[in-house]
Each structure stands twice: as structure tokens, then as C-alpha cells.
Amino acid sequence: MANQEAPRKGFADALIRLGEKHDNLVVLDADCAKSNMTNLYKNRFPERFFNIGISECDLVGTAAGMAVAGKVPFANAYANFLTGRAFDQMRISVCYSNNNVKIVGHNAGTSAAQEGATHLPLEDISLMRSLPRMTVIVPADAVEMEKAVEAAYYHEGPIYLRVGKLPVPIVTKKEEPFKIGKAIKYREGSDITIISTGIMLDESLKAAGELEKQGVSAELLHIHTIKPIDKEAIIASAAKTKHVITVEEHSIIGGLGSAVAEVLSENQPAKLRRIGTNDRFGVSGKMDELLDLFELRAHRIISTANELLGHRVTS
Amino acid sequence: MDFSKEKGEFYNNLTKTIRRHIVKMTNHAGSGHPGGSLSATELMSVLFFEHMNVDPDNPDWQDRDCFFLSKGHCTPVFYSVLAEKGFFPVEELMTFRDVDGRLHGHPCGEHIPGVDISSGSLGQGLSVANGVGLIAKLDGSNRRSYCMIGDGELQEGQVWEAAMTTAHYNLDNVCAIIDWNKIQLDDFVENVKGVKNLGDKFRAFGWHVVEIDGHDIHAVNEAYKEAKRTKGRPTAILAHTVKGKGVSFMEDTHDWHGMAPNDEQLEIALKELA
Ligand SMILES: Cc1ncc(C[n+]2csc(CCOP(=O)(O)OP(=O)(O)O)c2C)c(N)n1
Numbered sequence A: 001m002a003n004q005e006a007p008r009k010g011f012a013d014a015l016i017r018l019g020e021k022h023d024n025l026v027v028l029d030a031d032c033a034k035s036n037m038t039n040l041y042k043n044r045f046p047e048r049f050f051n052i053g054i055s056e057c058d059l060v061g062t063a064a065g066m067a068v069a070g071k072v073p074f075a076n077a078y079a080n081f082l083t084g085r086a087f088d089q090m091r092i093s094v095c096y097s098n099n100n101v102k103i104v105g106h107n108a109g110t111s112a113a114q115e116g117a118t119h120l121p122l123e124d125i126s127l128m129r130s131l132p133r134m135t136v137i138v139p140a141d142a143v144e145m146e147k148a149v150e151a152a153y154y155h156e157g158p159i160y161l162r163v164g165k166l167p168v169p170i171v172t173k174k175e176e177p178f179k180i181g182k183a184i185k186y187r188e189g190s191d192i193t194i195i196s197t198g199i200m201l202d203e204s205l206k207a208a209g210e211l212e213k214q215g216v217s218a219e220l221l222h223i224h225t226i227k228p229i230d231k232e233a234i235i236a237s238a239a240k241t242k243h244v245i246t247v248e249e250h251s252i253i254g255g256l257g258s259a260v261a262e263v264l265s266e267n268q269p270a271k272l273r274r275i276g277t278n279d280r281f282g283v284s285g286k287m288d289e290l291l292d293l294f295e296l297r298a299h300r301i302i303s304t305a306n307e308l309l310g311h312r313v314t315s
Numbered sequence B: 001m002d003f004s005k006e007k008g009e010f011y012n013n014l015t016k017t018i019r020r021h022i023v024k025m026t027n028h029a030g031s032g033h034p035g036g037s038l039s040a041t042e043l044m045s046v047l048f049f050e051h052m053n054v055d056p057d058n059p060d061w062q063d064r065d066c067f068f069l070s071k072g073h074c075t076p077v078f079y080s081v082l083a084e085k086g087f088f089p090v091e092e093l094m095t096f097r098d099v100d101g102r103l104h105g106h107p108c109g110e111h112i113p114g115v116d117i118s119s120g121s122l123g124q125g126l127s128v129a130n131g132v133g134l135i136a137k138l139d140g141s142n143r144r145s146y147c148m149i150g151d152g153e154l155q156e157g158q159v160w161e162a163a164m165t166t167a168h169y170n171l172d173n174v175c176a177i178i179d180w181n182k183i184q185l186d187d188f189v190e191n192v193k194g195v196k197n198l199g200d201k202f203r204a205f206g207w208h209v210v211e212i213d214g215h216d217i218h219a220v221n222e223a224y225k226e227a228k229r230t231k232g233r234p235t236a237i238l239a240h241t242v243k244g245k246g247v248s249f250m251e252d253t254h255d256w257h258g259m260a261p262n263d264e265q266l267e268i269a270l271k272e273l274a
């Protein structure tokens, strides 16, 4: 089995490495420092860590002030409470003011697991994508997370970074370059394009491999930056395959699926299916049970591909 | 006035039973929040068994009293009290956090009898309690509205927006219960962002304040009675409690805020709660 690591661990490691180099990097949390692993940064740089308490709106506003004062703040909280509650603070104090604040939404997707619906962030990408000037990054695993944190620090402007809590397989490569806004092609193919984001890269790789065995040539694009999205890569691939499937650990409304639909319908109409959660709330369950329940699995990608291509499926 | 000897005995047994449920449920799930559940056990038990005007056979009855668990993570104590009160079978408690069950990590107002609102995003409960309080006044109903809030949760601005609303509208039918266990997720509340002089804060906002030992069933009972008697303004019960109360190794530490006991730890806990 592939190596597993919690994305939040990659996040914390990268943050500390950057903190060693740059003393303008400050970190804030909203009473979830243990869970978000920002307490590792706190232990290393106690004077550059601020626990604002259970006050997400206050957290984002304070981070904006720190940016005004010339620092590069990383504001951390659970993704739902951060993006839902502090949306207006992000809109006005961060984005409209164009402040260099990094918003870090933790417990991403199904990694909130047994906490259930209130804690499962399935709409955060959608919310963040709608904000002018916001860059939205959803890494696939702990290795890519480290590169994303680094890129976020050096990027000038607001960023939303989505970080998962529980261990997931490492599927990306250390040496693979990471550039904000640039898709990564994991497989060449000619029949269908699978576009994944976040941890769904793992299931998408499995699905593409299985499809190959079935005689379907699948191209696989990994989109770690949902905004700005890599239009050229999407258009070029769709022009070739004419069939596209998006896969995300998020609602199909407003996230990757919507972003790709916008690009395709205006530039390169293609047959499209969006895989994600279907306009519903989560429930409590182990992460694997939730991925099964929502059918965020390779088998669904495979059956969707065959359906889209008009193949009769024998199972 | 103290409970009678029999009543006192009843609550001693009930709170022990509920504490046993709490540790068993979190052990079953392998996750959950024992600390803030154990601290709220007396407050919740006396409220539901002595004061709340509810009917487990008719949970949606219009004129019932409402309860809002604003600190929604404390489902182990909430579900246990509801089950013991008869809202659903006690055996169902052992489906806590199961993917195919309805006893989710945080309460779902739609699916669980006795749960009046979904919660789990801290800070929202008191506003909802005010909504019921305002409509009770409008409808001329005697129903009361209770809301339990964590001390760390008081850091959410919405709590104080709501506290102003309660006082402004003289909602004497609204009662806020603060589980003042001095600890939140990361640390002691005073180390994260202090809520010192809490009585003065609520009084300054126009509330009547009762400060009690939240593990003394007699004091808890008297506090709810005083809240009912107090007219013209809302009452805040500031209950000094111990996070993790009743299980020695869970007491007074943030370690057991959101962690479940393993089988070995469960056994020790159950011995202490025998
Ligand atoms: C809006 C929001 N922010 C953060 C959390 C995560 N969280 C759950 S419980 C908790 C600490 C609560 O502390 P306190 O209110 O003192 O509760 P208690 O001690 O009674 O368990 C935190 C930060 C949340 N559930 N909701």
C-alpha cells in the first residue's frame, strides 16, 4: 500500500520551514491549534503565534490588520466555520482591501469524519471561489501540501488553502514542480479526460489505470489550483477527448465541477459529468465510510466514464 | 431548599448512569467529547428531569419548553439525558457516531426527537433561544427557552449580540446556562482568551446572574427555580464545573476535550463510576 500521511502534517512542516527563513510569517488559530497542528509552529516560534480563541470573524479581521502592519499572516480554523462565518471579513477586510492574508481551512472534506454534517466542509471551495482576488488551492496529499504552503507564502495576495486532517496516500512526487494556476497531467489519454482536485487524485489514478485495462484511454489532469483555473490545459484536453469527468471531495455545486463546466461551455463544449457530493449535508462516519457513502471512489469514475462514452457496462 | 433524601438519591444514580453512558458512547465511537459532557451532567439532568416542560411521547408539542445545546459537541451527555428521559431507546446510545445511525457527532434537529435545533458550530444557540422567547411573548405562551453555552464558546461574538437581544426585549422566559469548566479545546480559557468577571459582564448586559457549583444538584435545582421566579430580565446561570468530572484522569485537563477512552481506560472509568 502507498505511504500515508496527514496533509495537515505536511502543512505544519512547511510552515515551520518557512518560519525559520522569514520572520514576517505569523500564524493565527481559533482554538484548534492542537487539531490543526499549528501548535507545532507555536512551540517553535511562540512570539509569532496568536490563539485568537473561538472567534473566526475576529481571527480573519486580526489577520487583515497584521497584513496591513506588514506581516504575512496564515489564519487557521476549521474550514466550515472559517469560510462560512468569516466570509464577510474575508470579503471586505481581506479581498476588497487586497490584503496579503493566507486563509487555511482545516478538517477538509471527509476528513472531519465522525464530527458529522456541521463539520464536513463540502461548500468551502464554492464560497472561496466566488470572492474576487481570492486564489483557491486544494492539494492532493502531504507532499503537494508542502509545496502549496511555500507557493502561498511567496504569492502576493489572498489565498485559500484547503487542508485535510486524516492520513491519505502520498501520490504526488517531491520533484514535480508546483506552480499556482498550473494543472499537472498525470496521464496522457485520448478517449476521456478525468479532472481531479485534492485527495481525489488517488481514486482518479486508480480509475484511469483500470479504464486502460478495459480499453479506454483516459487522460488525467490534476487541478490543485481551482482559481485561477488552468483554462488552456482543460480546453486542450477536452478538444482531444470530447468527454470530461470532474472529481472532487466537495459539492458539485460551485467547486471544481462548476469551474470546469464554465470553461468548457464557453470555449470547448464537451460531454461532462461531475462527481462530488450532490447538494446534500454530510453525516457522521469514518472517513472511508463517508467516501463510500458519497461514492467518491474509482468504481464510480469508471462506471461514469463508460456511461459517458456510451459503453455497455458488464460488471 | 435541598432535594428530599429520595430525590437526592435518584439524581445521584441518574448522573452516575449518564456518566457511564458518556464514556461508553465515546469508547464505542472511538471519538467524541467526554470532557464537556461530564462537566454538564448535573446541569442537564436536573434541567430535563425537574424543570423542562416536555413530553417524550410528543416531542414536537407546540407549547413545550425548548432546549438548545449551543455547545453542540457535548452530544454524549445530551443524547444520554434524552434517552433516559424516554425520547428514544437507551440501547440506541451505542450507535453514537455510526455512519448508518442518526446519533451524529453533533445534534441534528431534523432527525432526533427532543433535539430542537442542529448545532455544532459554536455561538449560535442563544440567538435561537431568543427567537423562541420572543414568540412565546407574542403568543402569550408560558413556554420557556433554555440554552447551554460553553465558557470557551463565549468568545464567539454572536453570543454577545444575542445576550443584548435577550436583555433588550426583557426575555425573562430565556435562561442561559454557562458550563464554566475553565477549559476549551487547546488550553485553559484564561490562557487562550480570558472570560474573567463573567458575572459582571452579564450584569452589564442587563441579565440577572446566579453563580453556583454546577455539580451540586441542590444548587442547580435552586438556580433553575430562581430563573423562573425572576421577572423582567433574563437569567444567566454561571455554573462552576470541572471538565471531565467523575473520571479522575479526565478531570481538569484539555486532553479529554475531544478524545475517546480506549477499552482499558473505559474499564478504569467505569470502575470509578460504579
Ligand atoms: C464555530 C466553531 N469554531 C470552532 C469549533 C471547534 N470546537 C469544538 S468544541 C471547541 C471548544 C469549546 O470549548 P467550550 O465552549 O469551553 O466547551 P466545553 O469546555 O464545554 O467542552 C472548539 C474550538 C466549533 N465547533 N465551532
Ligand SMILES: [Mg+2]
Residues within 6 Å of the ligand: B036, B150, B151, B152, B179, B180, B181, B182, B183, B184
Ligand atoms: Mg469549557
